[in-house]
Amino acid sequence: MGNVPSMLTQYDIEEVQEHCHYLFSQQEIVALYKRFCQLDRNSNGFIAADEFLSIPEFSLNPLSQRLLKMVDGLNFKDFVAFLSAFSPLATPHQKMELIFKVYDIDSKGRVTFSDLIEVLRDFTGSFMSDKQREQVLSRLLEEAGYTRNSSLLLDDFIKILGKSGMKMEVEVPVD
Structure with a gap:
């Protein structure tokens, strides 16, 4: 899943779910994929720092510059894994x-x-x-x-x- 395919397959969804320790439902994975594709303005399968800064909640965070170092260049699978710490199901x-x-x-x-x-x-x-x-x-x-x-x-x-x-x-x- 390096490059973002035009559509997620059931296998892709299950693979991402496993990668993020099942902290997101399949519906949430699909919704996150749609958001990822919106953020990936270059459609290269990765989100760059400037694309993350287009998220108002992210850019307003006082720790955004520190977070940027962690998220710059994430593919979809790693994007979901990063967000999994924010899941209500995360420990x-x-x-x-x-x-x-x-x-x-x-x-x-x-x-x-x-x-x-x-x-x-x-x-x-x-x-x-x-x-x-x-x-x-x-x-x-x-x-x-x-x-x-x-x-x-x-x-x-x-x-x-x-x-x-x-x-x-x-x-x-x-x-």
Whole structure:
């Protein structure tokens, strides 16, 4: 499924479902395919960063530049796999894995204090000073038993942020 065929077969749908751990129904896969084809303006079977930015909800997200690094050049199967973390059926662990990847700026499998500061800066903009950000993060890490010098692995990250109760879901409109 590198290049996007003009139409999905039942086999394609089932293959994509398996690839995304059955977090989307067949109807949702078809709806996502239609959306993918709309976004793939070049019809080359991949969505480029600028095509993702045409999605208002995506372009307005304070983390859109970080997300772009993860989604630039996705084919349909990988597009659905990326979106599967936003499925209501995705486990909290699956959702946290995606968030961890967003925070792991250098993709080394660990999140540092400076990574956390950068992401918090993206979220808060000029509403918080660097000093305030550092104080908030230092306190958060300290309460969880970590220091500014700690490098957080996925399990550590989940321990600290996983109980926040954040909702990360997208509804797939089905015709």
